[in-house]
Amino acid sequence: MKKVLLVLVTIFLSGCFGTGNGEKNSEKNIELGKITFKKNCAICHGKAAQGLVADWKTPINGKYPAPPLNGTAHGWHHSPKLLLSTINAGGVRFGGTMPGFQNQLSAAEKQAILDYLFSLWPAEIQQKYSSRFK
Numbered sequence: 129m130k131k132v133l134l135v136l137v138t139i140f141l142s143g144c145f146g147t148g149n150g151e152k153n154s155e156k157n158i159e160l161g162k163i164t165f166k167k168n169c170a171i172c173h174g175k176a177a178q179g180l181v182a183d184w185k186t187p188i189n190g191k192y193p194a195p196p197l198n199g200t201a202h203g204w205h206h207s208p209k210l211l212l213s214t215i216n217a218g219g220v221r222f223g224g225t226m227p228g229f230q231n232q233l234s235a236a237e238k239q240a241i242l243d244y245l246f247s248l249w250p251a252e253i254q255q256k257y258s259s260r261f262k
């Protein structure tokens with residue numbers, strides 16, 4: 129019973145209903161992304177990628193805080209390739225503070241994170257994103 133519930137919750141979270149993205153972003157992959165995100169990214173971006181500050185657009189001591197990645201900030205304006213390159217290289221190259229994860233995470237873990245983040249976005253943003261980039 130517990131397992132069924134977990135699967136249902138995962139399906140719900142992954143936004144499989146009506147986005148047509150269900151086959152690609154399998155529930156298992158999204159689950160891996162969620163776990164990997166919690167371990168590596170949540171400390172700055174928040175447990176549910178909601179960000180940790182009210183205003184991520186205002187620098188603190190000259191540095192921008194980590195933006196939310198749940199669809200309320202800019203992340204969804206960037207192609208999967210660019211998001212991946214930010215994960216790999218971090219933000220230090222543009223004067224930011226995010227560390228790079230090039231060698232810390234496998235390609236599969238990084239893709240799983242992208243799929244997990246996508247799953248958090250509202251359906252409307254998912255649709256825009258899919259028509260733009262997928």
Ligand code: HEC
Pocket residue numbers: 165168169170171172173191192193194195197201202203204206211214215218219220223224225226227229241
């Ligand atoms: C030490 C804090 C920290 C950690 C850990 C961290 N980030 Fe970031 N992240 C930031 C900051 C700060 C920015 C804004 C750019 C900058 O200053 O580097 C950012 C920016 C981003 C962006 C660009 C968002 C946009 O709108 O363009 C993405 C994508 C991102 N982070 C994903 C991740 C992922 C995925 C992880 C985990 C693998 C992660 N971050 C771990 C602090 C962090």
